Amino acid sequence: MNKPVRRLRIPGKGKETLMAWLIMLPGIILFAFFLWGPLLESMRMSLYSTRNVELVEFVWFDNFISVFNKADFIQALINTFSYTFWSLLIGFFLPIFIALLIGETARSKGFFRTAAYIPNILPGLAVIILWTAFFSAEKSGVVNILLGKLGIAPMAYLSHSGYVIPIIILVALDGAGIFKRIRHITFPAIFNLGSTLLILQIISIFQIMYEPMVLTRGGPDNASLSLMLLMWRYAFGGSMDFGKASAVAVIITLILLVFTAVYFVVNRRKTEWE
Amino acid sequence: MAKSKNTPPRTGVIREYDMNTPGVKAGLAVIYAICIVMVIVSCFPILWVVLAGFKDLKEYMSSTAILPRSFDFSRYIKTWTQLNIVKNYLNSLYVAAGSVVCALLFNGLLAYGLSVLKPKGYKIIHKLVMFSLLMPATISIVPLFMNIQRLNLGGFFTPLWLQCGASAVYVVLFMQFFESIPRSIIEASRIDGCSPLQTFFRIILPLSKPILVVITIFTVNAAWSDFLLPYLVLGNGPWQTVMVRLFIFSTQQTINYDDLMRSVVFSMIPPIILFIVFQRKITQNIVTAGIKG
Numbered sequence: 001m002n003k004p005v006r007r008l009r010i011p012g013k014g015k016e017t018l019m020a021w022l023i024m025l026p027g028i029i030l031f032a033f034f035l036w037g038p039l040l041e042s043m044r045m046s047l048y049s050t051r052n053v054e055l056v057e058f059v060w061f062d063n064f065i066s067v068f069n070k071a072d073f074i075q076a077l078i079n080t081f082s083y084t085f086w087s088l089l090i091g092f093f094l095p096i097f098i099a100l101l102i103g104e105t106a107r108s109k110g111f112f113r114t115a116a117y118i119p120n121i122l123p124g125l126a127v128i129i130l131w132t133a134f135f136s137a138e139k140s141g142v143v144n145i146l147l148g149k150l151g152i153a154p155m156a157y158l159s160h161s162g163y164v165i166p167i168i169i170l171v172a173l174d175g176a177g178i179f180k181r182i183r184h185i186t187f188p189a190i191f192n193l194g195s196t197l198l199i200l201q202i203i204s205i206f207q208i209m210y211e212p213m214v215l216t217r218g219g220p221d222n223a224s225l226s227l228m229l230l231m232w233r234y235a236f237g238g239s240m241d242f243g244k245a246s247a248v249a250v251i252i253t254l255i256l257l258v259f260t261a262v263y264f265v266v267n268r269r270k271t272e273w274e
Numbered sequence: 275m276a277k278s279k280n281t282p283p284r285t286g287v288i289r290e291y292d293m294n295t296p297g298v299k300a301g302l303a304v305i306y307a308i309c310i311v312m313v314i315v316s317c318f319p320i321l322w323v324v325l326a327g328f329k330d331l332k333e334y335m336s337s338t339a340i341l342p343r344s345f346d347f348s349r350y351i352k353t354w355t356q357l358n359i360v361k362n363y364l365n366s367l368y369v370a371a372g373s374v375v376c377a378l379l380f381n382g383l384l385a386y387g388l389s390v391l392k393p394k395g396y397k398i399i400h401k402l403v404m405f406s407l408l409m410p411a412t413i414s415i416v417p418l419f420m421n422i423q424r425l426n427l428g429g430f431f432t433p434l435w436l437q438c439g440a441s442a443v444y445v446v447l448f449m450q451f452f453e454s455i456p457r458s459i460i461e462a463s464r465i466d467g468c469s470p471l472q473t474f475f476r477i478i479l480p481l482s483k484p485i486l487v488v489i490t491i492f493t494v495n496a497a498w499s500d501f502l503l504p505y506l507v508l509g510n511g512p513w514q515t516v517m518v519r520l521f522i523f524s525t526q527q528t529i530n531y532d533d534l535m536r537s538v539v540f541s542m543i544p545p546i547i548l549f550i551v552f553q554r555k556i557t558q559n560i561v562t563a564g565i566k567g
Contacts, residue, residue: 024384133531
């Protein structure tokens with residue numbers, strides 16, 4: 001009695017499994033096309049010389065070697081770490097601090113929260129352009145106008161290699177995408193999430209590209225060039241060298257993987273203690 | 275980790291009964307002052323750009339006053355018509371609409387499979403999706419661009435729409451929501467003879483309105499604001515969106531700053547309207563929804 005029933009069920013179950021996979025298939029294909037495939041592809045491509053969108057010849061690590069050997073790579077690497085450092089200094093503790101303060105303003109909490117949120121809904125590019133105008137060295141530069149009223153001499157901040165990275169970080173924090181940084185401001189149980197927020201912030205700042213691209217184009221003298229911007233330059237900055245661009249992308253991916261691994265190790269140890 | 279605290283609105287460290295102490299009162303005044311400064315910092319740029327839009331090029335470049343000499347709306351209208359921004363607006367709306375459909379449908383179905391159906395072997399896909407959370411897409415934009423070129427998908431919205439169907443954040447948000455739906459409801463529909471797909475469209479989706487709204491808002495905003503892939507895909511072609519236009523505009527050698535500032539204002543209007551309409555949804559739901567993203 002038992003056996004036939006079981007046999008009847010098995011094909012049914014197989015059909016259900018198939019059905020479930022079919023339901024997931026479109027999503028899986030899109031993930032493969034937009035995320036997983038390109039990630040693998042960039043690893044493969046970094047080992048080839050390329051002409052336009054064609055892979056020409058397998059060259060082992062030549063792309064990496066020639067990327068490493070250019071002065072702009074070391075500069076970009078140092079800058080990227082510098083961006084990360086500044087973003088943690090101003091971008092991690094400040095929002096938490098403000099979130100705590102807002103929590104104390106009992107009756108006006110909603111108002112302040114909304115106000116703090118506003119920059120997040122604006123298109124990132126619009127905010128970056130705005131700040132470009134603010135920091136402009138022309139007569140119209142708002143920062144210079146305001147500081148001028150305090151008696152501080154006007155300056156071309158975005159052409160100053162010492163100021164440029166902290167300023168870009170400020171802009172990045174202001175014009176972040178809707179998801180990226182508001183979490184710091186709205187979520188009450190901030191400290192539980194400290195390490196998760198930290199790793200997410202490191203990962204997102206490590207890929208900083210839009211802000212230096214629009215604000216300074218990596219200048220002055222590559223002082224604000226980030227690794228991602230270097231990748232963009234190789235690919236779309238005129239030379240169309242997709243092989244070398246992929247080599248840079250692979251280097252960034254590897255560094256991010258190290259960060260993520262450290263995070264998981266630290267986090268596991270923490271949960272073991274609890 | 276996140277589920278531990280779901281406390282009602284907290285009142286902070288300072289409680290009502292502390293308010294009688296003068297020191298606490300002074301401290302609170304300082305707190306308010308800092309918060310007001312923060313409001314000014316975050317809102318002033320918007321006000322400034324709207325005001326700057328009333329200036330013509332000469333006034334913009336030479337005047338150090340924040341207020342314009344006159345509030346001449348015709349300058350806004352002139353930029354709007356001369357640059358033919360209506361066309362870009364419509365294109366951006368098409369992108370947003372298609373993106374919403376793709377984001378809800380494809381991510382929803384994938385999350386349904388991963389959190390409800392759980393067929394044999396689903397864990398591999400689940401792991402890959404979680405991994406994608408930590409590896410944002412910009413890094414592989416080069417091979418993605420090449421794939422799009424090879425498949426001849428460039429020049430039209432299709433890749434932008436479909437890209438929204440592959441968002442690890444949305445899949446995770448959907449999964450969390452679907453897991454909160456009682457299994458008994460889902461099983462009942464199966465017993466009544468619904469196929470898995472029917473269960474999804476007739477039972478799960480109608481129950482998931484809150485998360486559908488949140489993801490729709492996020493997607494509209496993201497689709498409106500994105501410019502990198504749209505720039506590579508649409509370029510200077512007829513389907514150029516507002517953000518692509520603004521990006522090309524801002525990277526030109528000689529820029530008419532007054533027109534640029536007015537274009538910035540135009541690009542901000544839809545997100546601001548979206549924010550005003552869905553303000554509560556946006557600021558509150560992100561609290562619960564955004565955290566694991």
